[in-house]
Amino acid sequence: MSRAMSSAFFAGFRFEARMMRRDGAIWFALLTLAGVALFALAMGSARVSAQQAAIAAARADEMQRIANLQKTLGQLQEGDAQGKPAPEPPPFRDPRNPTFMGGGPAAAVAALAPAPLALVAIGQSDLLPPAVRVTTNSKDSFLFADEIDNPANLMSGATDLAFVIVFVYPLVILAFVFNLLAGEREQGTLAMTLASARRPGAALAGKLAARVSAPIIAMLLAVTVGVWIFAGWERLASPGFAALLVLVLLYGLFWAALAAAIDGLGRSSAFNALTLIGAWVAITMILPAAINSLAAFAHPAPSRIDMVLAARAASTDADKARDASLARYADEHGGGKPAGGSQEMTLRRLATQEAAFQRVEAIVAEHDAQLARQRGLSDRLGYLSPAYLTFQAMADIAGSGETRYRAFLDRIRAFHVDWREFFLSRAKAGAALTAEDYAALPKFTQADEELSAWAPVGLAGPLIGVALPALILAVFAWRGFRRCGI
Amino acid sequence: MSDLALAPIAATASAKSHWRVMRAVAAKEWLELARDRRLVALCALIVALMLGALAFGYAENARILRERDAATKADRELWVGQSAKNPHAAAHFGQYAFKPLSPLALADPGVDAYVGSAVWLEAHKQNETQFKQARDGGVGARLGSLSLAFILQTIAPLIVILMGFASFSGERESGALKQLLSVGARPRDILAGKALALIGAIFALLAPAFIGAALALFFFVDRERLSLADQFIRLCALGAGYAIYLAGFAFLALGVSALAKNSRAALVTLLAFWLANSFLAPRLATDAARAFAPTPTWLEFRAGVIQDKSKTFGHDESHPGFIAFRDETLKKYGVTRIEDLPVNFRGLALRKDDEAGYAIFDRHFGLLQSAFDRQDALRAAPGFLFPLLALRPISMAFAGVDSRSQFDFATAAEAHRRDIQNQVSDNIIHFAHDNHYVAGPELWRKIGSFAYQAPGAIFAFAHSALPIAALLGWLVIAVVFAAFAARRLRPV
Numbered sequence: 001m002s003r004a005m006s007s008a009f010f011a012g013f014r015f016e017a018r019m020m021r022r023d024g025a026i027w028f029a030l031l032t033l034a035g036v037a038l039f040a041l042a043m044g045s046a047r048v049s050a051q052q053a054a055i056a057a058a059r060a061d062e063m064q065r066i067a068n069l070q071k072t073l074g075q076l077q078e079g080d081a082q083g084k085p086a087p088e089p090p091p092f093r094d095p096r097n098p099t100f101m102g103g104g105p106a107a108a109v110a111a112l113a114p115a116p117l118a119l120v121a122i123g124q125s126d127l128l129p130p131a132v133r134v135t136t137n138s139k140d141s142f143l144f145a146d147e148i149d150n151p152a153n154l155m156s157g158a159t160d161l162a163f164v165i166v167f168v169y170p171l172v173i174l175a176f177v178f179n180l181l182a183g184e185r186e187q188g189t190l191a192m193t194l195a196s197a198r199r200p201g202a203a204l205a206g207k208l209a210a211r212v213s214a215p216i217i218a219m220l221l222a223v224t225v226g227v228w229i230f231a232g233w234e235r236l237a238s239p240g241f242a243a244l245l246v247l248v249l250l251y252g253l254f255w256a257a258l259a260a261a262i263d264g265l266g267r268s269s270a271f272n273a274l275t276l277i278g279a280w281v282a283i284t285m286i287l288p289a290a291i292n293s294l295a296a297f298a299h300p301a302p303s304r305i306d307m308v309l310a311a312r313a314a315s316t317d318a319d320k321a322r323d324a325s326l327a328r329y330a331d332e333h334g335g336g337k338p339a340g341g342s343q344e345m346t347l348r349r350l351a352t353q354e355a356a357f358q359r360v361e362a363i364v365a366e367h368d369a370q371l372a373r374q375r376g377l378s379d380r381l382g383y384l385s386p387a388y389l390t391f392q393a394m395a396d397i398a399g400s401g402e403t404r405y406r407a408f409l410d411r412i413r414a415f416h417v418d419w420r421e422f423f424l425s426r427a428k429a430g431a432a433l434t435a436e437d438y439a440a441l442p443k444f445t446q447a448d449e450e451l452s453a454w455a456p457v458g459l460a461g462p463l464i465g466v467a468l469p470a471l472i473l474a475v476f477a478w479r480g481f482r483r484c485g486i
Numbered sequence: 487m488s489d490l491a492l493a494p495i496a497a498t499a500s501a502k503s504h505w506r507v508m509r510a511v512a513a514k515e516w517l518e519l520a521r522d523r524r525l526v527a528l529c530a531l532i533v534a535l536m537l538g539a540l541a542f543g544y545a546e547n548a549r550i551l552r553e554r555d556a557a558t559k560a561d562r563e564l565w566v567g568q569s570a571k572n573p574h575a576a577a578h579f580g581q582y583a584f585k586p587l588s589p590l591a592l593a594d595p596g597v598d599a600y601v602g603s604a605v606w607l608e609a610h611k612q613n614e615t616q617f618k619q620a621r622d623g624g625v626g627a628r629l630g631s632l633s634l635a636f637i638l639q640t641i642a643p644l645i646v647i648l649m650g651f652a653s654f655s656g657e658r659e660s661g662a663l664k665q666l667l668s669v670g671a672r673p674r675d676i677l678a679g680k681a682l683a684l685i686g687a688i689f690a691l692l693a694p695a696f697i698g699a700a701l702a703l704f705f706f707v708d709r710e711r712l713s714l715a716d717q718f719i720r721l722c723a724l725g726a727g728y729a730i731y732l733a734g735f736a737f738l739a740l741g742v743s744a745l746a747k748n749s750r751a752a753l754v755t756l757l758a759f760w761l762a763n764s765f766l767a768p769r770l771a772t773d774a775a776r777a778f779a780p781t782p783t784w785l786e787f788r789a790g791v792i793q794d795k796s797k798t799f800g801h802d803e804s805h806p807g808f809i810a811f812r813d814e815t816l817k818k819y820g821v822t823r824i825e826d827l828p829v830n831f832r833g834l835a836l837r838k839d840d841e842a843g844y845a846i847f848d849r850h851f852g853l854l855q856s857a858f859d860r861q862d863a864l865r866a867a868p869g870f871l872f873p874l875l876a877l878r879p880i881s882m883a884f885a886g887v888d889s890r891s892q893f894d895f896a897t898a899a900e901a902h903r904r905d906i907q908n909q910v911s912d913n914i915i916h917f918a919h920d921n922h923y924v925a926g927p928e929l930w931r932k933i934g935s936f937a938y939q940a941p942g943a944i945f946a947f948a949h950s951a952l953p954i955a956a957l958l959g960w961l962v963i964a965v966v967f968a969a970f971a972a973r974r975l976r977p978v
Contacts, residue, residue: 043773057785090801124628127600127621129784144616148784150858151597151889152865152879154620156772157628167765175754273753274524274648281641286535288629289636293542296623296631300549304617305557305604308582312564315579320569367622375624388626395625402624 008199012206020214026176030214033164033172034222040161041226044119047158051118051130054147055111058131062109069095069106070438077435091346096432099346102136102423103353110134110415110444112408115399117240119231120223121162121391123400126154132412134444136420137353138360140307143412161223162394165248166387167284169219170255174276176211177259179269180204181484186269190484201482208481212256219248240397243459247397250466251390257473264480287385295378302367310363314355319348350427357420375402382462386469389462396459403458411444418442507671511679512686519649519687529691532637532645536695539632543592544702554584554603562935570924573910574836580608581906583899583936585615588886589707589717593699593724594635596887599623605896607903607936609910610800610840612847615896634695635881638728639874640764642691643735647756649687650739653680654975655749664977677740677972684736688729696725712940719943720884727884730957731877734964741968744975767872771865779860791850798842799835811838832921833914840907847900855893862889869956870963876956883946883953890949894941902936909933 020026073095079086092100111131118125129147157163181204184190193207194200223244227235235241258279262272382388395401422442426433519525561582568576583605591598602615620627630636657663666676703717739756746752782790799805815834816822824831862879869876882888913929947954 054783054785057783061785061789087804093802123625124621127618144621145784146602146614146616146618146621148614148781148787148854150775150781150861151600151892152858152862152882153772153776154600155597156768156865159769159773163765163769168761171761269750270753273750277644277757278528281644285630285640286632288626289632292623292627292629293539293632296627297542297545300546301619301622303553303557304622305553305582305584308604308606308616309557309560309564312561312579312582316564316568319571371622371624375626378624378626382626388629391629392625400625 006202008202009206009209012203013210014206016207016210017214020210026214029172029175030218033169033215034218036168037161037164037219037222038226038229040159040164041119041223041230043159044122044161045230047122047125047160048114048118051114051125054129055109055113055131058109058111058133062107062133065105065107066438066441069101070435073433073435073438095438096434097346098423098426098431098433098437099136099349099353101433102419102427103349104135106423106438106441107133107135107142108415108419108442108444110408110412111446112405113446115240115404116235116238117227117231117244118398118400119227120160120244121394121398121400122158122160123162123395123398124402124405125398125400126158128405134412134416134419136423138311138356139364139416140304140311140356140360143364143409144304161226162391162398165219165251165394166391169215169248169252170280170284170387172215173212173252173255174259174280176215177208177256178263178272178276180208180211180260181263181481182267182269182272185266194484204481204484205478208256208260208477212253212260216249216252216256219252220245223248240399243463244394244397246463247390247393247459247466250463250470251386254386254466254470254473257470257477260477261473261480264477264484266480266484283385284387288382288388288391291378291381291385291388294381295374298377299370299374301374302370304367307360307363307367310359311356314359315352318352318355321351346427350424353424383465386466389465393459393462396457415442415444504672504675507675508679508682511666511671511676512682515653515680515683516686519683525649528645528648529687532641532691533694535632535641536634536637537698539634539637540592540695540698540702542632543595543634544706547587547589547592547706551587554586557582557584557604558935565933565935566927566930568927568930570926572923573913573918573925573929574609574832576925576930577609577907577910580606580903581935583607583895583902583938585892585895586711586938586940588891588940589703589712590699590720590724590885591887592702592706593633593695593721594881594885594887595631595633596635596882596885597889597892598887601889601892605899607899607906609907610843612843612851612900612903615892634699635885638692638695639731639877639881642688642728642732643763644760645691646684646688646732646735647739647753647760650680650684650736651743651753651756652749653684653740654743655746655752656743658976658978659748663975667975667977673744673972673975674969676975677744677968680740681736681968684740685733688732688736692725692728692732696721699724713942716942720886720946723884723943723946724881727877727880727954727957730961731873734873734957734961737961737964737968741964741971744968744971763872763874767868767875768865768878771868771872771875775861775864778864779857781854781857781861787850787854791846794846794850795843798839798846800839807842808835811835829915830918830923833911833916833918836914837908837911840904840911844904851896851900855889858889858893863952866953866956869953870959873957873960876953876960879953880950880957883950884943886940886946888949890945891940894945895938898938899936906933 072089072093076086076089076096088094091097093105095101095105109131110133114125114130126149127146129145132145133142135142179186181190184193193203196203224236227241227244259272259276262275262279265272267275379392382392392401396403419442426437561584565579565581568579585601585603587598599620600618602617603619604617605615606613654663657666667673699721700718703714703721707714707717738759739752742755743749743752746755797807799808799811802808812824812831812835815827815831816824819827821827866876866879879888883890909932910929913925914923917923917925
C-alpha cells in the first residue's frame with residue numbers, strides 16, 4: 001500500500017470512527033450484541049454445570065450400587081463361613097451371579113465430561129446423554145437411553161453463543177454496512193467524500209473498515225471476556241479458543257463482504273436492505289433447512305426400530321434353538337433332562353444375550369454407515385451456507401458435535417467388549433463373583449485429552465468454506481467501491 | 487378513474503361511502519403489490535418452497551408409515567412366534583408399541599423428532615418412548631428442516647412485513663397520503679382498505695399451501711384408522727391459526743408504518759420485532775420455562791419410581807408386603823397352605839404387585855407430564871406479544887404432534903401393557919398348577935397387539951385454550967395498535 005493510499009485509508013477510517021462514536025444507535029447495537037453474547041455464554045455455563053452434576057450423580061449412583069452389592073456379598077460369605085447360610089437371594093439379586101449382575105445391578109457408568117469450551121454451543125449435548133450405563137446386554141438396551149426433557153424445549157433450542165454468532169451477529173454487521181455508499185449517495189455527501197480524498201477508493205475502504213471492525217471487535221471482545229468469566233482464563237490459551245476467534249472473525253468478514261458487495265452495486269439503501277435480508281434468510285434459514293431435508297430424503301436415517309426387532313428376533317431364535325437342543329438331549333439320553341433350574345436359566349440367558357449382541361452389532365454398524373452417508377451429503381452441501389458450516393464448527397469447538405461423541409461411542413464399544421468378557425467368561429465357567437472381582441471391575445475412564453486438552457480437529461474445511469466466499473465477495477465489493485458513481 | 491377521485495367525501499358520508507373508500511384503497515394496494523415484481527417473485531418462491539416442503543413431508547411420512555407398519559407386523563410375528571414358556575416370561579419379553587404417524591405431521595412435524603417412536607411394554611415397568619429421530623440427525627439438523635410450518639411460522643411473517651412496511655410511510659414520503667387525506671378519506675378507512683389488501687394477499691399466500699395440504703391429506707389418510715372429516719377440521723383450525731398469526735403481522739406492519747418517521751425506520755422496527763419473535767422469544771421462553779418449572783433428571787425420576795416400587799414386593803417372597811398378601815389370601819380362601827388354594831398364588835401375587843405398580847407409574851408419569859404442561863404454559867403465556875409462542879403449540883396440537891398427543895399415546899400404550907400383564911396373570915391364576923407351567927401360542931395369539939386410536943380434534947381444542955387465547959390477544963392488540971396509529975396519522 002503506497003503512502004498516499006494508506007493515509008487516505010486511515011483518514012477515511014478515522015472519519016467514520018468519529019461519526020460512529022457520536023451515534024447513539026451504534027453504541028446501542030454494539031452493547032446489545034455484546035450483552036446477548038455474554039448472556040448466551042452465561043446460559044452455556046449453567047448448562048455445563050447441569051451436565052457435570054448429572055455425571056456426578058450417575059457416578060455416585062454407580063458407587064452406591066456397587067457398595068450395596070459388595071455389602072450383600074460380604075453378608076452371604078460371612079453366613080457361609082459361620083455355617084449359618086443366609087436365605088438364597090433370587091438370581092437377579094444375587095451379587096455372586098455374573099450373568100445378572102453384569103446385565104444391570106453392577107452396570108458401569110461411561111461418561112463424557114463437557115469439553116473445556118462446552119459453554120459456547122449446546123450442539124447435540126441436550127439430546128445425547130452425557131452418561132451411559134453399560135451392561136452385558138446388547139447395545140440397544142443402553143445406548144439409546146435419553147435424559148428427561150420436554151420435547152418442546154428440545155425443539156425450540158436453547159440460547160447459546162452458536163445461535164448468537166450464526167443468527168444475530170450477521171444482522172448487526174449488515175445493519176452497519178448495508179448503506180455505506182447508498183446512504184451517502186442519498187444524503188448527497190458521497191460526492192464530497194470522493195472529492196476530498198486523493199485516493200477515493202482507499203478512503204471508502206477506510207470507512208468500510210471502520211464500520212466492519214466495530215461489530216467484529218465487539219463480538220471478539222465479548223467472547224473473550226465471556227469465556228474468561230464463565231470458563232476461566234486458562235481456556236483463553238487453548239487451541240479451541242483460537243479456532244473460535246478465527247471462526248468469529250471469518251464469519252463476520254463474510255457478512256461484511258456480502259453487504260459491501262451489494263452496496264457496491266450502486267443501488268438504493270432500500271434495495272440493499274431488502275436484498276441483504278433476503279440473503280440472510282436464505283443463508284441462515286432456508287439453505288440449512290433445505291440441506292437437512294435433501295440429505296434426509298437422499299439417505300433416510302435408518303429405523304432404530306429395526307435394531308430392536310432384530311435383537312428380539314435373535315432372542316426368540318436363541319430360545320427356540322435352546323429348546324431344540326434340550327429336546328435333542330432328551331431324545332439322545334432317553335428322556336433324561338439336562339441340568340435345569342438356575343443353571344439352565346443362566347445358559348438360556350447367555351445364549352439369547354449373545355445372539356442379540358451379534359445381531360445388534362451388525363445392525364448398528366449398518367445404521368452408522370447409512371448415517372455417515374447422510375451426514376457426508378449434508379456436510380458437502382453445507383458448503384453452500386457459511387451459516388451451516390459455522391454452526392457445525394462451533395459445536396465441534398465446544399466438543400458437543402458429532403466428532404467427539406463418535407469418539408466417545410468408539411470407546412464405549414471397546415469398553416462394552418471388555419465388560420462382557422469380564423462377566424460372561426465367569427458366567428460360562430459357572431464361577432461366582434467374588435469380592436476380588438468387584439474390586440477389579442473394568443472402569444470406563446475418560447481419556448485425558450478429552451478432559452483438558454480437547455483440540456477440535458477437522459476445522460480447516462469449514463474455515464476455508466467460510467473464508468473463500470468472503471474473499472470472492474470482497475473482490476466484488478472492491479470492484480464496486482472503485483467504480484462507485486455519485 | 488377510481489371512485490375516490492370523483493369527489494371529496496363529506497364528513498357525514500354514509501357507510502356506503504366509507505366502504506367505497508376502503509375498496510378503492512384495497513384495489514390500489516393490490517395493484518401495487520401485484521406490480522412489484524420483486525415481491526411477486528418472492529411470493530412465488532415462498533409458494534414453491536411451501537409446496538416443496540409439503541412434498542418432502544409427504545414422502546418422509548409415507549416412508550415412516552411404511553416402516554412402522556412393517557415393524558408392527560414384525561413385532562406381532564415375534565410375539566406369537568414365541569416358544570412355549572411361562573406366561574410371565576412372555577410378559578417379560580413383552581411387546582413393542584409403535585406410535586402411528588399423524589397425517590398432518592406432513593405439514594408440521596412438531597416434536598415428533600424429539601420424542602421416541604416406540605415403547606417397550608414389558609412386565610413390571612412402564613418405559614419411556616425410545617429412539618428419538620433427532621439424535622441421528624447430527625448438529626446441522628438442529629437448524630431445522632424444510633416444513634410447511636417452518637415456512638409459515640418464520641418466513642411468511644417476513645413477507646407480510648415486506649408487503650406492509652411502506653404502506654403509510656411510503657405514501658407519506660411520496661405525498662400520496664396527503665392527497666388521499668385531503669379528499670376526506672378517513673384514516674381508519676384507509677387503514678381498513680390497506681388491511682383488506684394485505685389480508686387478501688395473506689390468503690393468496692396461504693391458499694396454495696392449504697390446498698396442497700388438503701390434497702395430501704386426501705391421499706394420505708388411512709380412512710380405516712382415521713376420520714378424514716376430523717383431519718379436515720384439524721386442517722381448518724390450522725388454517726385459521728396461521729391466518730390470525732399473519733393477519734396480526736399485517737396490522738402491526740400497518741401500525742408501525744403509520745407511526746414511523748420514514749419507511750426505513752418502519753422496516754428496521756418491524757425486522758427487529760420479527761427477529762425477536764422468530765428467534766429470540768422461543769429460546770428465551772424455553773430458558774425461562776426450564777428455570778421456573780424444572781423437570782427431574784432421568785436418575786432422579788427413576789430413583790423416585792424405584793423408591794416407591796421398593797414398597798411393593800415384586801418377585802421378593804421375603805418382602806413384608808408379600809407375606810401380608812399371602813396371609814390375607816390364605817385367610818380369604820380359608821386354607822392354611824398355598825398348595826391348598828383353588829387358584830395359583832403366584833398369579834395372584836403378580837396381579838397384586840402389578841396393580842400396586844400401576845398407581846406408582848400413574849403418579850410419577852403424571853407428575854412429569856404436569857411439569858411439561860407447566861413449561862408449555864409458561865412458554866405460551868407471552869404469546870399475545872410474541873405470537874410464535876402461541877401459534878407453535880396450536881399448530882403442533884392440531885397436527886397431532888405435540889407433547890400432549892405424545893402423552894396420550896404413551897398412556898394408551900401403558901393401558902395395553904397393563905392388559906397384557908392382566909391377561910398373563912389371569913392365565914397363571916387359573917391354569918398354572920405348579921412352577922413348571924408353560925403356555926403356548928394360543929395364549930400369545932389371544933393377547934392382541936397394540937392398536938392406537940388417536941384422539942379427535944376436540945382433544946387439541948381442549949388442550950390449547952391458553953395458546954388460542956394468546957393468539958387472539960395478539961390479533962386484538964395488533965388491530966388496536968393499528969387503529970391507534972391510524973388516528974395519529976400525519977400527512978407529512
